[in-house]
Amino acid sequence: MNSIPAEVFSDSRYVVETLNGNYKIKKNVELWQELMREKEKFADIRFIWVKGHDKDRHNIEVDKMAVMEARKV
DSSP: OOOOOOOEEEHHHHHHHHTOOOOOOOOOOOHHHHHHHHHHBBEEEEEEETTTHHHHHHHHHHHHHHHHHHHHO
């Protein structure tokens, strides 16, 4: 197991709250189970919600990257 402390930021409250154990998984169960297995590899990981499109520099950068990648498909 990895013991690297980490913080993961997302503008998806659903994703953050599900990963933090506050929301029940209802759809895409197999994908969530796979993600939860990966999460368990880290001893100390925090999932933090940030408001999207709210002048957060990192959120804006990641959003631009996501849009560029989506256009490639």
